[in-house]
Amino acid sequence: MEEKKLDKWLRQLTLSVNLLVIGILGSTLLLLGHALGIFPLKNQEIPGIASSGDSASRISSTGVWQAPQLASLPSNQEGDLIRYGHELIAHTAVYLGPKGKVRQISNGMNCQNCHLKGGTVAYGNNYGAVASKYPVFRNRSGTTEGYEKRVNDCIERSLNGKPLDPDSREMKAMVAYMKWLGKDVTNGASDKGFGLLDLPLPKKAADPAKGKAVYEAYCTRCHGEDGKGILAENGLEYTYPPLFGENSYNTGAGLYRISRFAAFVKANMPYGVTFDNPFLTDEEAWNVAAYVNSMPRPEKDLSMDWPDLSKKPFDHPFGPYTDSFPEIQHKYGPFGPLISANK
Ligand code: HEC
């Protein structure tokens, strides 16, 4: 009797010790794997606003383009113009918004809402390559565009506004800033953190209903359920910019193409993530792009765009096209068949 009890107890002890050893071994392996990047622990936490120092050091560690420092600018007229250009990009609405102190020509958004940190962030829609590219022939207008035309494109579309006089001090300042930002970038440089990081195309159509769930889980807390964003205390610019509704970008804007939206959001949202430490899956990025771009926003007359229809991007949501696929498929996909048909 006593012996049986002891035996049972011993067996239980061995079992527990075994389980303990397996547990310790298992978690050591998991931790090791995580450290080596084999089992990334997704959903650590939904990122909030990371300190700028943190994200900057991550970016430099991967050797992509780095903007020159504003502090390195000389204190002369040229330096002042470039600094004013930066100020206009960062706080556009204070100068050019509905209550702007220079002119009232745009919707209250700042360039920096989409060209993050003054257009300096790797794959944060930065201006690094602009100086080496412009003037450039663009298929959207069918003309050779200088800096001024390109800046006004974003003012008239992304900022749903009226063009700025090319000879104004404000235009000259923004152009000077972009030239200075890209001064060390040589012609033809590509794919080193410039602009946006393209995502692989999804096999299925992007789904606005699934995107709504992504939006509600990860975006409403800053951009609001109604997509209207939140104005800053000064009442002039946004702390959290609008994503849809009357104060958002219009239907002619770059972000209205879902490939641009998905690429921007994957590498930059929720605010605080970086291209090399993203939060959303590719599928979530495409779906949330589809949802946001299915919501109402100002309309732009696009009848003069894409004079050569064969140059329209696959995800341009308005016909006519040179193929026979419907607008809805150009808007949400699946894009594979469109791309093969247009080859
Ligand atoms: C709502 C978002 C948004 C806002 C606000 C915005 N832009 Fe843009 N901008 C874009 C997108 C999207 C692109 C195209 C990116 C692409 O296709 O790679 C772009 C492209 C550009 C380019 C060309 C970049 C290149 O490498 O060819 C310039 C220059 C530019 N914007 C300037 C401005 C200026 C100046 C402002 C403010 C007056 C502004 N943008 C405001 C979204 C925006």
Ligand code: HEC
């Ligand atoms: C922690 C707050 C926060 C969260 C969460 C967040 N954003 Fe943003 N978002 C911002 C801020 C702040 C900006 C503007 C950045 C600036 O001006 O420096 C921005 C800018 C944007 C822009 C470009 C500007 C515009 O209004 O069109 C888009 C698009 C965007 N966010 C999409 C999203 C999406 C989609 C999600 C959810 C997946 C998301 N954001 C989650 C804070 C947030």
